[in-house]
Amino acid sequence: MRIQVDFFFVSSEVEPVSFKITNRCRNTIWPGFLSGATSPPLPTTGFRLSRGKSKSVTIPASWSGRLWARTLCSQDPSSGSFSCLTADCGSGKVECSGSGAKL
Numbered sequence: 001m002r003i004q005v006d007f008f009f010v011s012s013e014v015e016p017v018s019f020k021i022t023n024r025c026r027n028t029i030w031p032g033f034l035s036g037a038t039s040p041p042l043p044t045t046g047f048r049l050s051r052g053k054s055k056s057v058t059i060p061a062s063w064s065g066r067l068w069a070r071t072l073c074s075q076d077p078s079s080g081s082f083s084c085l086t087a088d089c090g091s092g093k094v095e096c097s098g099s100g101a102k103l
Helices: none
Strands: 003-008 017-023 029-035 054-059 065-075 082-086
Touching: none
Parallel strands: none
Antiparallel strands: 003 017, 017 054, 029 065, 065 082
């Protein structure tokens, strides 16, 4: 699995940071975000990223947390519940909503 994350840092501590996530994997991935205990939640906590596509996420400079790639995800047609075979966040949705990855 190859996922590229580019960090664009600025010189001021009050400026946000842009994370550019590029999917260099053979298949679709679903990046997940989890804010640390003292950081506010981000506007997105999960999304779909097709092969070869990129998406930038702006994160406040004071943010702490983690991001990871979920793979082999699907939505159950009868219940609508979303889950991933790797690194599922357990929310039942594409957005992780404050849940961390199950390894």
